Amino acid sequence: MKKGSSEVFSFKSRRQQRLDDGGQINRLEPINFTFDGKKFTGFEGDTLASALLANGVRLVGRSFKYHRPRGIYSAGIEEPNALVALRSGDRHEPNTRATAVELFPGLEAKSQNRWPNLLLDYLQINNLLSPFLSAGFYYKTFMGLPGWHFYEYFIRKAAGMGDGTKFKDPDKYDKKHMHCDILIVGGGPTGIAAAVTAGRAGARVILLDNHPTLGGQLNGELFFLDEKPAHYWIEKCVEELDDMEHVTIATRTSAFGYYDSDVVNAIESVSDHLPEPPDYQCRQRLWQIRAKRVILATGATERPLVFSNNDRPGVMLASAARRYVNQYAVRPGNKAVIFTNNDDGYKTAFDLARVGIEVVAVVDSRKKIPEHFEKELNEKEIEVIPRSVVVDTHGYFGLNSVEIGTLSQDGKTIESNPFIVSADLLAVSGGWSPNVHLYCHSGGKPVYNDAVEAFVPGALSQNGHSAGAAKGSFSLNDCLHEGHDIASTLVKALNFESAKQIIPETNEKNIVPIEALWRVPGKGKKFVDLQDDVTESDITLAHREGYVSVEHLKRYTTLGMGTDQGKTSNLNGQAIMAQEKAEPIEKIGTTTFRPPYTPITMGTLAGRDIGLSYKHTRRSAMHNWHKQNGAIFVEAGQWLRPQYYLDELEQPSKENMDTAINREVQTVRTSVGLVDVSTLGKIDIQGKDSAEFLNRVYTNGWTKLPIGKARYGIMLREDGLVFDDGTTSRLDECHYFMTTTTSNAAAVLSHMEYYLQVQWPDLDVKVTSVTEQWAAMALAGPKSREVLSKLLPTRNVDNESFPFMGVREFDIEGVPARIFRISFSGELSYEINVPADFGEFIWQRVLEVGRTYNIRPYGTEAMGIMRIEKGHVAGPELDGRMTAADLGLQKLLSTKKDFIGSKMMDREGLKDKNRPRLVGLIPVDKTSRVKSGAILVKDPTLAPPVPKLGHVSSSAYLSPTLGHPISLGFVSGDIIETSKKVWAVSPLHNESHELEITDPIFYDQKSERLHD
Amino acid sequence: MLIINCPLCGPRDHAEFTYIGDATKNRPKSDDISNDDAWYDYVYLRDNPKGLHEELWQHSFGCRCFVKVVRNTVTHQIIATGMPKEDLILDEKGFERSV
């Protein structure tokens, strides 16, 4: 507050800064908007930044770390300072760049990172504390101390960006895939010239530009092409391109990433320039463009200069200052000083002077001053101060004066006493950096070019060719010619006839080379990265502390880590490090640029794949019946399955989850139930080598399975561990039908396809998924045979005619059905498969016929409890870590043949007797609910590390059949031998329960119920 | 963002494919059953080359064919594709499909 405290800057003293005429704004369309709640008016064609400047608003935000007052620094997407929160409610969006936001009616913007308001920001105390807040300060000070989590909250709050919204995004986002011969990124002079040449040759062209209109840098300049203002040429070209059907021009579309296979992704701002998207229109659209060739005409970004207090509102890039004058007819200040190390500053001086802004001086750090500007300088009475620099600036809420001094020969000190001139605008130019970001995304490595003092594209990677300013060619004449030339080369490479284009004459002056000036001597805070508040001294500190590689420098100081990704700051920072190390910049290198080039919304990446469309929902053929009959659904992978049914007929108002599951289990155990098992994977296997193939895929023997019989089998992976289990039936000589677990259906199919296509292509076998084609239901319970015989009055289904593991193909009510006498529940059971279209019909028919036996549908919970009672392994046991012996299935391992996994399964570690193996577990108190996933230990009171003896894999909180909870789990072999009890602990839930180890089959150990 | 040229379907977006792994590993014949090293190599050993890599992709959301792909792991450039058993051999100009 030192210098600024006496200064009063308020909105009341605002001065209107709009010029009376000129610019590319539509004065007939005034637009009202608010900033921090105050009402303003701009015009159509304004950005939020130009409208604020037109209304005399200079202070627009507080800086990230020191909370210093900040103004508008640029006129484009590179803006580091003027970040505002846009809109409110569910469309509130933080950190938007005021310089890239098109003004729309009712626009609502708020400044950020200040509390309680812009003029009175309590956190500006950070500025006074700044000697302590150097690079790495927070980590050095607070990390490692107890309570970092406590400090972190306040630190993050003080050093933060805008807040996001907590509401659901109301807008839609879309995606679009495009193909073309030549994609041109950037609609400036280079891009337009390239598009005309490529379009005339007949190539399919897509031309992208992130602004509302084409023209690029030309829109901010007073250039003449063939002695007419440049916009005549732009309009003529756009008209010609618009008439070509094979040319697509996309404005407001920003290419943000260049990926493999010459894919460029761009984001089209469809409705961001409107108060809200029109009906049925999306907010933004993602374009994924596949191009045969890409022309990167992405232009260049002007760099700041690094000197004391170079961040005050009123300090601005020189090109931005003249863009505000030329394109928006706004005076960015009334009394200007230009500070430059290249010719660019002179252009600004002339354009500002042309509209009556007093140009106090052009401060040029170069020893050689361009002579070709002399005439115009004299005409406009602009003083040039050579070999000089801006040493410091003054003015708290906005610039009011500038100190100018002369640089010593070696550039390290200021020779004379600086003198002070008053000024409210300081336009700075430190030279231009080509926008090589997309080139780098494509895999290219930029190289340093001394002539332009910047990194330029190096060798070609993929097919993305840089041209114009993006290649380091900063003169308009070069840009136009390079655009034409590269397009002409590329169309020829794609076998198009090349086309002629007469490039217009420009009115450019010769250019005197830039002389690098990376920093100005002086004591004040010299900002390198305005967005992240990284100063020159942070970089020298990083150097002293050994963080000298550019990647370390970036992470230690946060240089270039803001939302602008250091577009204006990277090179200055790297150059200062190079000076500290006394090495050339090319040796220091540059950090890796990664997509996105500009911030993009998550919504665009997600597109329509949100909510229910995020993943597929699979429903069985009987889904509607389940829904209408009280089913509570559970997600099983992509499937929705009935978990249990709240049966209002049964026990009105009394039924809850527990009673429903209980009732369902008892129905199956005592009478008969019906469960939808359509989700099981079903694979049709045909071909004369099918038996041989199954013999290799499954661990047990398959060659002798007769037609009309099913067999249970397990598959191993090649490493010898169990992969999946299921039943496969022989329908005919060369025709089998396989079922897999629900979760492994896709993996088993791919597994078999791999062996058939890659390892054993000689086998004549075809496999096809038929999961969707068949609806499946299991009719289970002691009364199931009676229901089946009623369903099939003409068929004999007694135990001899249709034995256990038998398979029959019968018609039910004229519907062809495959019926398998297999069981998962432990009861007599028939799995009925019918074509999916008849699923609901047959399901209802079975329930109708079974009514006399009180048949009830049951869900996955009852099914799961019954399989635990029966000790059947399922998904939780088949977790990819178990051998067949671990699961008690060693009898299924054939010793007479080779099969997948047979070689590796006999390794020593897999045969260890002490491996955990499947057991039954019962809580000693017969009531505790033991969570699946609980860890088994010897004693819950042991101090860590506690040896793990196994784990609980599946739990039934109550076995209705046994009257107490039961679990399946795995316990080390030696413990099973020596001990009857273990403890299950679940530290997350702070639970421990003592369990008795039992046989894993709790119910009908001899399986008599299945066979009779 | 890769385009994979499926020998049955033609050029398709890689989103239609599932990456399977190294295409150079062949399951030892059953009479190699005592050859521990061959099995160890087949099941576990995978090179992680910088440069050209022969690998299998499955056209899962297409014809379900397994496709042999020669890909440069540095640039992600796909040099050649073919059927799993096809020899995609190197000549002096780089990789080309042999017929």
Ligand SMILES: [Zn+2]
């Ligand atoms: Zn295919």
